Amino acid sequence: MIQAQDIDANFKYDVAAQPGGEHIKVCYSCGTCTAGCPVTEADARYSPRRIIRQVLLGQRQAVLADPLIWYCETCYACSAYCPQNVKFGDVMRALREMAVAEGYYTPEFLQRIRNVDRLAHALRLQLVQAALEQSQEASPVSLESAADAVQESVKNTRV
Numbered sequence: 001m002i003q004a005q006d007i008d009a010n011f012k013y014d015v016a017a018q019p020g021g022e023h024i025k026v027c028y029s030c031g032t033c034t035a036g037c038p039v040t041e042a043d044a045r046y047s048p049r050r051i052i053r054q055v056l057l058g059q060r061q062a063v064l065a066d067p068l069i070w071y072c073e074t075c076y077a078c079s080a081y082c083p084q085n086v087k088f089g090d091v092m093r094a095l096r097e098m099a100v101a102e103g104y105y106t107p108e109f110l111q112r113i114r115n116v117d118r119l120a121h122a123l124r125l126q127l128v129q130a131a132l133e134q135s136q137e138a139s140p141v142s143l144e145s146a147a148d149a150v151q152e153s154v155k156n157t158r159v
């Protein structure tokens, strides 16, 4: 339960002052971003619309201390469909930078998350390449073998 003393009326202005956070105040909470977010599809606790509402309501600590802000995979699907051009993917980056700057997470933690991001992008690329090869070649590379290679990469990678 958020108490009145936990509200910071400047939070939205601070977010808007960050690179990437500039458009947050024009969000009108339509929910299009949440409807198209692949992370929300996998875990309903993650909701771009709710995070923006929390920012606009001044819930600084509740947002910046929440592990959910690290769930965004920066795919920018939310930005593509937003009628207000809020660019929520960039807002998430701004919130993460603020969370580290304000001591909720260490710079080392941020580096580990960046490593996970890089690994996730590389693995997605491998799977897409395998899918393309499967659709184009007479002797297809199976997605299952690509998935095995991806599993091996994950096992061998330290984050």
Ligand code: SF4
Pocket (backbone or CB within 6 Å): 026, 027, 028, 029, 030, 031, 032, 033, 034, 048, 049, 052, 081, 082, 083, 084, 085, 086, 087, 088
């Ligand atoms: S799609 Fe844009 S305007 Fe709609 S809730 Fe998301 S950020 Fe706000």
Ligand code: SF4
Pocket (backbone or CB within 6 Å): 033, 036, 037, 038, 039, 040, 048, 071, 072, 073, 074, 075, 076, 077, 078, 079, 088, 089, 092
């Ligand atoms: S950029 Fe983040 S919030 Fe936006 S759709 Fe992708 S995962 Fe969801």
